[in-house]
Amino acid sequence: MSEPGWTSDEMMTIAAARSLRDGATCFVGIGLPSAAANLARRLHAPNLVLIYESGTIGSTPTVLPLSIGDGELAETADAVVPVPEIFAYWLEGGRIDVGFLGAAQIDRFANLNTTVIGSYQQPTVRLPGSGGAPEIAASAHEVLVVVRHNRRTFVETLDFVSTRGDRVSRVITDLGILEPVASDRELVLTHVSPGVIVGAVREATGWPLHEADRVIDLEPPTDTELGALRELRSDRQ
Protein backbone atom coordinates (compact mmCIF):
# COMPACT_ATOMS: atom_id res chain seq x y z
CA MET A 1 0.00 0.00 0.00
CA SER A 2 1.37 3.43 -0.88
CA GLU A 3 1.62 6.17 1.72
CA PRO A 4 -1.62 8.13 2.00
CA GLY A 5 -1.46 11.85 1.29
CA TRP A 6 -2.52 12.72 4.84
CA THR A 7 -1.49 12.04 8.44
CA SER A 8 -3.41 10.11 11.10
CA ASP A 9 -3.74 13.39 13.05
CA GLU A 10 -5.37 15.03 10.04
CA MET A 11 -7.74 12.07 9.70
CA MET A 12 -8.63 12.39 13.39
CA THR A 13 -9.38 16.10 13.14
CA ILE A 14 -11.48 15.55 10.01
CA ALA A 15 -13.41 12.65 11.63
CA ALA A 16 -14.07 14.89 14.64
CA ALA A 17 -15.24 17.73 12.40
CA ARG A 18 -17.65 15.38 10.59
CA SER A 19 -19.18 14.54 14.00
CA LEU A 20 -20.48 18.10 14.49
CA ARG A 21 -23.87 18.95 13.03
CA ASP A 22 -24.68 22.31 11.50
CA GLY A 23 -26.45 24.79 13.76
CA ALA A 24 -25.28 23.24 17.04
CA THR A 25 -24.00 25.38 19.89
CA CYS A 26 -20.57 24.01 20.70
CA PHE A 27 -18.42 24.71 23.77
CA VAL A 28 -14.89 24.25 22.50
CA GLY A 29 -11.68 23.34 24.30
CA ILE A 30 -8.38 24.53 22.88
CA GLY A 31 -6.15 22.30 20.75
CA LEU A 32 -7.64 19.40 18.80
CA PRO A 33 -11.30 20.28 19.63
CA SER A 34 -10.83 23.86 18.45
CA ALA A 35 -9.21 22.70 15.21
CA ALA A 36 -12.04 20.24 14.51
CA ALA A 37 -14.81 22.71 15.33
CA ASN A 38 -13.31 25.40 13.13
CA LEU A 39 -12.87 22.89 10.32
CA ALA A 40 -16.53 21.82 10.59
CA ARG A 41 -17.54 25.47 10.34
CA ARG A 42 -15.53 25.77 7.10
CA LEU A 43 -17.12 22.63 5.62
CA HIS A 44 -20.61 21.25 6.29
CA ALA A 45 -21.51 23.29 9.39
CA PRO A 46 -21.27 27.01 8.56
CA ASN A 47 -23.85 27.79 11.26
CA LEU A 48 -22.02 25.99 14.05
CA VAL A 49 -21.86 28.39 17.01
CA LEU A 50 -18.43 28.25 18.66
CA ILE A 51 -18.29 29.21 22.32
CA TYR A 52 -14.95 29.50 24.12
CA GLU A 53 -14.64 29.57 27.90
CA SER A 54 -12.99 32.99 27.73
CA GLY A 55 -16.53 34.27 27.08
CA THR A 56 -16.54 34.61 23.30
CA ILE A 57 -19.83 33.51 21.70
CA GLY A 58 -20.12 32.87 17.95
CA SER A 59 -16.44 33.38 17.12
CA THR A 60 -15.45 32.93 13.47
CA PRO A 61 -11.64 32.99 13.43
CA THR A 62 -9.96 32.76 10.02
CA VAL A 63 -6.88 31.01 11.42
CA LEU A 64 -6.66 28.66 14.38
CA PRO A 65 -6.19 30.48 17.69
CA LEU A 66 -3.28 29.35 19.91
CA SER A 67 -5.19 30.04 23.12
CA ILE A 68 -8.83 30.30 24.13
CA GLY A 69 -8.35 34.05 24.54
CA ASP A 70 -6.67 35.15 21.31
CA GLY A 71 -7.84 38.58 20.13
CA GLU A 72 -9.28 37.11 16.95
CA LEU A 73 -11.88 35.17 18.94
CA ALA A 74 -13.23 38.34 20.56
CA GLU A 75 -13.04 40.47 17.41
CA THR A 76 -15.11 37.98 15.38
CA ALA A 77 -17.61 37.07 18.13
CA ASP A 78 -21.33 37.92 18.22
CA ALA A 79 -20.88 38.74 21.89
CA VAL A 80 -18.19 38.62 24.55
CA VAL A 81 -19.52 37.94 28.05
CA PRO A 82 -17.73 37.87 31.42
CA VAL A 83 -16.40 34.52 32.62
CA PRO A 84 -19.00 34.01 35.40
CA GLU A 85 -21.74 34.37 32.77
CA ILE A 86 -20.25 31.91 30.30
CA PHE A 87 -20.20 29.22 32.98
CA ALA A 88 -23.36 30.08 34.94
CA TYR A 89 -25.79 31.36 32.29
CA TRP A 90 -24.54 29.58 29.17
CA LEU A 91 -23.01 26.31 30.30
CA GLU A 92 -24.69 25.39 33.60
CA GLY A 93 -27.82 27.19 32.41
CA GLY A 94 -28.21 24.44 29.81
CA ARG A 95 -27.66 26.45 26.62
CA ILE A 96 -24.86 24.29 25.17
CA ASP A 97 -25.66 21.44 22.75
CA VAL A 98 -22.21 19.94 22.37
CA GLY A 99 -19.16 20.03 24.61
CA PHE A 100 -15.89 19.17 22.94
CA LEU A 101 -12.98 17.99 25.09
CA GLY A 102 -9.50 16.51 25.08
CA ALA A 103 -7.76 14.63 27.93
CA ALA A 104 -4.51 13.10 29.16
CA GLN A 105 -6.18 9.83 30.26
CA ILE A 106 -9.52 8.18 29.42
CA ASP A 107 -11.10 4.99 30.74
CA ARG A 108 -13.63 2.56 29.26
CA PHE A 109 -16.57 4.70 30.40
CA ALA A 110 -15.06 7.86 28.88
CA ASN A 111 -14.20 9.33 32.26
CA LEU A 112 -11.31 11.76 31.84
CA ASN A 113 -8.20 12.69 33.81
CA THR A 114 -6.56 16.07 33.28
CA THR A 115 -5.32 16.52 36.86
CA VAL A 116 -2.44 14.24 37.93
CA ILE A 117 -0.52 11.10 37.02
CA GLY A 118 0.21 9.32 40.29
CA SER A 119 -1.33 10.35 43.60
CA TYR A 120 -2.97 13.72 44.06
CA GLN A 121 -0.74 14.69 46.98
CA GLN A 122 2.54 13.41 45.44
CA PRO A 123 1.99 13.36 41.67
CA THR A 124 4.64 12.07 39.30
CA VAL A 125 3.18 14.34 36.63
CA ARG A 126 1.15 17.39 37.50
CA LEU A 127 -1.27 18.07 34.62
CA PRO A 128 -3.00 21.45 34.08
CA GLY A 129 -6.13 20.55 36.08
CA SER A 130 -9.88 20.60 35.63
CA GLY A 131 -10.37 23.90 33.87
CA GLY A 132 -13.90 24.00 32.53
CA ALA A 133 -14.13 20.32 31.58
CA PRO A 134 -16.04 18.84 34.57
CA GLU A 135 -18.95 21.25 34.18
CA ILE A 136 -18.84 21.10 30.37
CA ALA A 137 -19.23 17.31 30.57
CA ALA A 138 -21.99 17.59 33.19
CA SER A 139 -24.01 20.36 31.55
CA ALA A 140 -23.64 20.11 27.76
CA HIS A 141 -26.37 17.92 26.29
CA GLU A 142 -23.81 15.82 24.43
CA VAL A 143 -20.04 15.51 24.76
CA LEU A 144 -17.42 14.61 22.17
CA VAL A 145 -13.86 13.69 23.10
CA VAL A 146 -10.92 13.85 20.73
CA VAL A 147 -7.68 12.24 21.87
CA ARG A 148 -4.70 10.35 20.42
CA HIS A 149 -4.96 6.59 20.82
CA ASN A 150 -2.24 4.85 22.86
CA ARG A 151 -1.89 2.83 26.06
CA ARG A 152 -0.59 5.81 28.02
CA THR A 153 -3.92 7.57 27.37
CA PHE A 154 -6.43 4.69 27.14
CA VAL A 155 -6.00 3.20 30.60
CA GLU A 156 -7.69 0.52 32.72
CA THR A 157 -7.95 2.81 35.75
CA LEU A 158 -7.69 6.59 35.91
CA ASP A 159 -5.31 8.10 38.44
CA PHE A 160 -7.90 10.85 39.04
CA VAL A 161 -11.46 11.34 37.76
CA SER A 162 -11.43 14.98 36.72
CA THR A 163 -14.46 14.69 34.45
CA ARG A 164 -17.29 12.13 34.17
CA GLY A 165 -18.03 10.50 30.81
CA ASP A 166 -21.78 10.00 31.39
CA ARG A 167 -22.76 12.28 28.48
CA VAL A 168 -19.94 11.35 26.09
CA SER A 169 -21.48 10.13 22.84
CA ARG A 170 -18.30 9.64 20.84
CA VAL A 171 -14.53 9.39 21.29
CA ILE A 172 -12.61 10.25 18.14
CA THR A 173 -8.97 9.10 17.91
CA ASP A 174 -6.23 8.85 15.33
CA LEU A 175 -7.11 5.16 14.91
CA GLY A 176 -10.91 5.31 14.76
CA ILE A 177 -14.06 6.07 16.75
CA LEU A 178 -15.38 4.57 20.00
CA GLU A 179 -18.98 4.92 21.17
CA PRO A 180 -20.94 3.81 24.25
CA VAL A 181 -23.49 1.74 22.36
CA ALA A 182 -24.64 -0.70 25.06
CA SER A 183 -26.69 0.11 28.14
CA ASP A 184 -23.66 -0.14 30.43
CA ARG A 185 -22.09 2.68 28.41
CA GLU A 186 -18.75 0.93 27.96
CA LEU A 187 -16.93 2.31 24.94
CA VAL A 188 -16.74 -0.06 21.96
CA LEU A 189 -14.96 0.36 18.66
CA THR A 190 -17.43 1.43 15.96
CA HIS A 191 -15.20 2.89 13.23
CA VAL A 192 -11.60 2.47 12.13
CA SER A 193 -9.52 4.94 10.18
CA PRO A 194 -8.50 3.96 6.63
CA GLY A 195 -5.72 1.37 6.72
CA VAL A 196 -6.10 0.67 10.46
CA ILE A 197 -6.94 -2.90 11.54
CA VAL A 198 -9.07 -3.69 14.59
CA GLY A 199 -6.19 -5.55 16.24
CA ALA A 200 -4.05 -2.43 16.17
CA VAL A 201 -6.72 -0.46 18.02
CA ARG A 202 -7.04 -3.21 20.63
CA GLU A 203 -3.27 -3.18 21.03
CA ALA A 204 -3.32 0.58 21.69
CA THR A 205 -6.05 0.31 24.36
CA GLY A 206 -5.28 -0.39 28.01
CA TRP A 207 -8.44 -2.44 28.63
CA PRO A 208 -9.93 -5.40 26.70
CA LEU A 209 -11.61 -3.38 23.96
CA HIS A 210 -14.75 -4.82 22.39
CA GLU A 211 -15.92 -3.90 18.94
CA ALA A 212 -19.39 -3.26 17.55
CA ASP A 213 -21.11 -6.00 15.53
CA ARG A 214 -20.06 -4.16 12.41
CA VAL A 215 -16.99 -1.92 12.46
CA ILE A 216 -17.25 0.72 9.76
CA ASP A 217 -14.28 1.95 7.74
CA LEU A 218 -14.06 5.75 7.87
CA GLU A 219 -13.98 7.48 4.50
CA PRO A 220 -10.52 8.89 3.81
CA PRO A 221 -10.21 12.68 3.89
CA THR A 222 -11.45 14.39 0.74
CA ASP A 223 -9.33 16.98 -1.03
CA THR A 224 -11.78 19.65 0.15
CA GLU A 225 -11.45 18.56 3.80
CA LEU A 226 -7.67 18.38 3.65
CA GLY A 227 -7.37 21.73 1.88
CA ALA A 228 -9.58 23.47 4.44
CA LEU A 229 -7.68 21.94 7.38
CA ARG A 230 -4.27 22.87 6.01
CA GLU A 231 -5.43 26.40 5.29
CA LEU A 232 -6.65 26.76 8.90
CA ARG A 233 -3.30 25.53 10.24
CA SER A 234 -1.21 27.79 8.06
CA ASP A 235 -0.13 31.22 9.21
CA ARG A 236 -1.07 30.64 12.84
CA GLN A 237 1.56 33.00 14.16
Place this chain on the structure above:
Amino acid sequence: MEGFTHLIPHAAGHEVIRQGLKELSLIRMTPDIIYDQLIGVGAASQLVFSWGGNPGVGSLHRLRDAVENGWPRAIEIVEYTHAAMAAAYVAGASGLPFGTIRGAPRTDLPSVAAHMQWIDSPFGDEQVLAVKPHRPDVTIIHAQRSDREGNVQLWGIVGIQKEAVMAAKRVVATVEEVVDELTPVPGAVVLPHLVIDAVSAVPGGAHPSYAAGYTRRDNAFYIGWDAISRNRDRFIAWVDRHIRGTTDMESFRASIRHVAS
Protein backbone atom coordinates in the same frame (compact mmCIF):
# COMPACT_ATOMS: atom_id res chain seq x y z
CA MET B 1 -3.41 39.02 39.25
CA GLU B 2 -6.27 38.14 36.98
CA GLY B 3 -6.66 38.10 33.22
CA PHE B 4 -8.19 35.36 31.09
CA THR B 5 -5.41 35.16 28.46
CA HIS B 6 -6.16 38.83 27.71
CA LEU B 7 -4.94 41.79 29.85
CA ILE B 8 -2.62 39.79 32.12
CA PRO B 9 -0.59 42.17 34.33
CA HIS B 10 2.88 40.89 33.43
CA ALA B 11 4.68 44.17 34.19
CA ALA B 12 3.30 44.16 37.73
CA GLY B 13 4.36 40.52 38.13
CA HIS B 14 7.90 41.38 37.05
CA GLU B 15 7.99 44.14 39.65
CA VAL B 16 6.93 41.66 42.36
CA ILE B 17 9.94 39.54 41.37
CA ARG B 18 12.28 42.57 41.41
CA GLN B 19 11.08 43.57 44.87
CA GLY B 20 11.71 40.02 46.07
CA LEU B 21 8.32 39.49 47.71
CA LYS B 22 7.93 36.03 49.29
CA GLU B 23 5.29 33.76 50.86
CA LEU B 24 2.61 34.95 48.46
CA SER B 25 -0.70 33.18 48.02
CA LEU B 26 -1.29 33.50 44.28
CA ILE B 27 -4.86 33.31 42.99
CA ARG B 28 -5.83 33.01 39.36
CA MET B 29 -8.16 30.89 37.20
CA THR B 30 -5.55 30.31 34.51
CA PRO B 31 -2.04 30.81 35.91
CA ASP B 32 0.27 31.09 32.95
CA ILE B 33 3.74 32.46 32.27
CA ILE B 34 3.83 35.24 34.87
CA TYR B 35 2.79 32.83 37.65
CA ASP B 36 5.30 30.28 36.30
CA GLN B 37 7.96 32.98 36.80
CA LEU B 38 6.77 33.89 40.30
CA ILE B 39 6.64 30.22 41.32
CA GLY B 40 10.02 29.52 39.72
CA VAL B 41 11.74 32.22 41.79
CA GLY B 42 10.13 30.87 44.96
CA ALA B 43 7.85 33.85 45.59
CA ALA B 44 4.73 31.75 46.27
CA SER B 45 3.82 29.41 49.10
CA GLN B 46 0.31 28.71 47.77
CA LEU B 47 -1.42 28.60 44.40
CA VAL B 48 -5.22 28.87 44.13
CA PHE B 49 -6.25 28.03 40.57
CA SER B 50 -8.37 26.00 38.15
CA TRP B 51 -6.18 25.42 35.06
CA GLY B 52 -2.40 25.73 35.09
CA GLY B 53 -0.83 25.38 31.67
CA ASN B 54 0.71 27.28 28.79
CA PRO B 55 -2.38 27.56 26.55
CA GLY B 56 -1.95 25.74 23.25
CA VAL B 57 1.70 24.98 24.08
CA GLY B 58 1.87 22.57 27.03
CA SER B 59 3.02 22.48 30.64
CA LEU B 60 4.06 25.24 32.98
CA HIS B 61 7.42 23.67 33.82
CA ARG B 62 8.19 25.82 36.88
CA LEU B 63 4.76 25.04 38.37
CA ARG B 64 5.28 21.33 37.70
CA ASP B 65 8.77 21.38 39.22
CA ALA B 66 7.40 23.04 42.36
CA VAL B 67 4.53 20.54 42.73
CA GLU B 68 6.39 17.40 41.67
CA ASN B 69 9.82 18.11 43.21
CA GLY B 70 9.36 20.98 45.66
CA TRP B 71 11.80 23.17 43.67
CA PRO B 72 12.72 25.84 44.54
CA ARG B 73 10.28 25.31 47.40
CA ALA B 74 7.14 23.29 48.07
CA ILE B 75 3.89 24.94 47.09
CA GLU B 76 0.42 24.29 48.46
CA ILE B 77 -2.18 23.64 45.76
CA VAL B 78 -5.75 24.88 46.29
CA GLU B 79 -7.59 23.66 43.24
CA TYR B 80 -11.02 24.59 41.85
CA THR B 81 -12.77 24.09 38.51
CA HIS B 82 -13.29 27.13 36.29
CA ALA B 83 -16.98 27.39 37.15
CA ALA B 84 -16.14 27.04 40.85
CA MET B 85 -13.42 29.71 40.68
CA ALA B 86 -15.80 32.11 38.95
CA ALA B 87 -18.42 31.50 41.64
CA ALA B 88 -15.77 31.95 44.37
CA TYR B 89 -14.94 35.43 43.07
CA VAL B 90 -18.62 36.35 42.75
CA ALA B 91 -19.25 35.19 46.33
CA GLY B 92 -16.20 37.12 47.56
CA ALA B 93 -17.37 40.25 45.77
CA SER B 94 -20.84 39.78 47.26
CA GLY B 95 -19.67 39.23 50.84
CA LEU B 96 -21.31 35.79 50.93
CA PRO B 97 -20.10 32.83 53.01
CA PHE B 98 -20.05 30.62 49.91
CA GLY B 99 -20.82 30.59 46.20
CA THR B 100 -22.85 27.90 44.46
CA ILE B 101 -22.67 26.15 41.12
CA ARG B 102 -24.52 23.22 39.60
CA GLY B 103 -21.18 21.39 39.55
CA ALA B 104 -20.02 18.05 38.23
CA PRO B 105 -21.27 15.14 40.35
CA ARG B 106 -19.06 12.12 41.15
CA THR B 107 -15.78 13.71 40.15
CA ASP B 108 -12.72 13.37 42.40
CA LEU B 109 -11.82 17.02 43.00
CA PRO B 110 -14.32 17.74 45.82
CA SER B 111 -12.91 14.71 47.71
CA VAL B 112 -9.45 16.32 47.87
CA ALA B 113 -10.63 19.93 48.05
CA ALA B 114 -12.23 20.98 51.35
CA HIS B 115 -13.21 24.29 49.74
CA MET B 116 -15.70 22.51 47.44
CA GLN B 117 -18.59 20.82 49.28
CA TRP B 118 -21.86 19.32 48.05
CA ILE B 119 -24.90 20.70 49.86
CA ASP B 120 -28.63 20.03 49.61
CA SER B 121 -30.81 22.59 47.92
CA PRO B 122 -33.30 24.05 50.43
CA PHE B 123 -35.91 24.15 47.64
CA GLY B 124 -35.89 20.63 46.21
CA ASP B 125 -34.07 17.31 45.94
CA GLU B 126 -31.06 18.58 44.05
CA GLN B 127 -27.56 18.97 45.37
CA VAL B 128 -25.42 21.95 44.46
CA LEU B 129 -21.72 22.54 44.93
CA ALA B 130 -20.81 25.16 47.51
CA VAL B 131 -17.44 26.84 47.02
CA LYS B 132 -15.36 28.90 49.43
CA PRO B 133 -15.16 32.58 48.39
CA HIS B 134 -12.02 34.42 47.33
CA ARG B 135 -11.12 37.55 49.30
CA PRO B 136 -7.69 38.56 47.95
CA ASP B 137 -5.68 41.09 49.97
CA VAL B 138 -4.72 42.65 46.67
CA THR B 139 -6.01 42.26 43.13
CA ILE B 140 -3.82 43.52 40.32
CA ILE B 141 -5.29 43.97 36.84
CA HIS B 142 -4.13 45.48 33.59
CA ALA B 143 -6.67 47.55 31.61
CA GLN B 144 -6.77 49.64 28.46
CA ARG B 145 -7.16 53.02 30.14
CA SER B 146 -8.19 55.15 33.07
CA ASP B 147 -9.13 58.78 33.52
CA ARG B 148 -7.41 61.14 35.96
CA GLU B 149 -9.89 60.32 38.72
CA GLY B 150 -8.88 56.66 38.54
CA ASN B 151 -11.95 55.26 36.84
CA VAL B 152 -10.68 52.24 34.90
CA GLN B 153 -12.04 51.01 31.55
CA LEU B 154 -11.40 47.64 29.91
CA TRP B 155 -12.91 45.85 26.94
CA GLY B 156 -12.50 42.81 24.70
CA ILE B 157 -12.32 39.57 26.71
CA VAL B 158 -13.20 41.07 30.10
CA GLY B 159 -12.77 37.72 31.86
CA ILE B 160 -13.15 37.68 35.62
CA GLN B 161 -11.46 41.02 36.31
CA LYS B 162 -14.52 42.89 37.59
CA GLU B 163 -15.25 40.14 40.12
CA ALA B 164 -11.57 39.88 41.15
CA VAL B 165 -11.53 43.64 41.73
CA MET B 166 -14.79 43.69 43.71
CA ALA B 167 -13.66 40.71 45.85
CA ALA B 168 -10.34 42.31 46.82
CA LYS B 169 -9.45 44.44 49.83
CA ARG B 170 -7.13 46.58 47.70
CA VAL B 171 -6.80 47.04 43.95
CA VAL B 172 -3.94 48.14 41.73
CA ALA B 173 -4.53 48.73 38.02
CA THR B 174 -1.87 49.17 35.37
CA VAL B 175 -3.23 50.78 32.19
CA GLU B 176 -2.13 51.39 28.62
CA GLU B 177 -2.86 55.09 28.95
CA VAL B 178 -4.42 57.72 31.21
CA VAL B 179 -6.89 59.94 29.34
CA ASP B 180 -8.90 63.06 30.12
CA GLU B 181 -12.23 61.41 29.35
CA LEU B 182 -13.32 57.77 29.08
CA THR B 183 -15.34 57.71 25.85
CA PRO B 184 -17.77 54.79 25.38
CA VAL B 185 -16.45 51.57 23.82
CA PRO B 186 -18.75 48.63 22.88
CA GLY B 187 -18.72 45.91 25.52
CA ALA B 188 -16.55 47.90 27.91
CA VAL B 189 -16.54 47.52 31.68
CA VAL B 190 -15.88 50.63 33.77
CA LEU B 191 -14.61 50.09 37.30
CA PRO B 192 -15.37 53.21 39.36
CA HIS B 193 -12.47 54.92 41.13
CA LEU B 194 -14.15 54.04 44.45
CA VAL B 195 -12.85 50.48 44.15
CA ILE B 196 -9.43 51.34 42.69
CA ASP B 197 -6.60 52.17 45.10
CA ALA B 198 -3.82 52.92 42.63
CA VAL B 199 -3.39 53.35 38.88
CA SER B 200 -0.09 53.19 37.06
CA ALA B 201 0.37 53.91 33.34
CA VAL B 202 2.37 51.00 31.89
CA PRO B 203 2.03 50.90 28.09
CA GLY B 204 2.45 47.31 26.89
CA GLY B 205 2.23 46.15 30.51
CA ALA B 206 0.44 42.95 29.56
CA HIS B 207 3.16 41.59 27.27
CA PRO B 208 3.29 38.75 26.13
CA SER B 209 -0.45 38.87 26.80
CA TYR B 210 -2.20 41.77 25.11
CA ALA B 211 -4.59 44.69 25.43
CA ALA B 212 -7.26 44.68 22.69
CA GLY B 213 -7.06 47.85 20.65
CA TYR B 214 -3.46 48.52 21.77
CA THR B 215 -1.25 45.44 21.47
CA ARG B 216 -1.34 41.91 20.02
CA ARG B 217 -0.75 38.64 21.86
CA ASP B 218 2.88 37.57 21.37
CA ASN B 219 2.18 33.92 20.62
CA ALA B 220 5.84 33.33 19.68
CA PHE B 221 6.87 34.29 23.23
CA TYR B 222 4.42 31.76 24.72
CA ILE B 223 5.81 29.05 22.44
CA GLY B 224 9.40 30.08 23.24
CA TRP B 225 8.70 30.01 27.00
CA ASP B 226 8.50 26.22 26.90
CA ALA B 227 12.26 25.86 26.26
CA ILE B 228 13.27 28.69 28.62
CA SER B 229 11.26 27.30 31.54
CA ARG B 230 12.10 23.62 31.04
CA ASN B 231 15.55 23.90 32.60
CA ARG B 232 16.16 25.35 36.08
CA ASP B 233 19.49 27.02 35.28
CA ARG B 234 18.27 28.48 32.02
CA PHE B 235 15.15 29.81 33.75
CA ILE B 236 17.12 31.50 36.56
CA ALA B 237 19.58 32.99 34.08
CA TRP B 238 16.66 34.33 32.06
CA VAL B 239 15.01 35.92 35.11
CA ASP B 240 18.33 37.42 36.29
CA ARG B 241 19.04 38.92 32.91
CA HIS B 242 15.63 40.06 31.70
CA ILE B 243 13.64 40.76 34.88
CA ARG B 244 16.07 41.41 37.74
CA GLY B 245 18.44 43.02 35.22
CA THR B 246 15.84 45.49 33.99
CA THR B 247 13.80 48.20 35.70
CA ASP B 248 10.47 48.32 33.90
CA MET B 249 8.45 46.93 30.99
CA GLU B 250 10.24 49.11 28.47
CA SER B 251 13.71 47.92 29.44
CA PHE B 252 12.43 44.31 29.74
CA ARG B 253 11.11 44.49 26.16
CA ALA B 254 14.41 45.95 24.94
CA SER B 255 16.30 43.20 26.75
CA ILE B 256 14.36 40.29 25.21
CA ARG B 257 14.40 41.97 21.76
CA HIS B 258 18.18 42.12 21.99
CA VAL B 259 18.26 38.31 22.40
CA ALA B 260 15.84 37.70 19.54
CA SER B 261 17.78 39.81 17.04
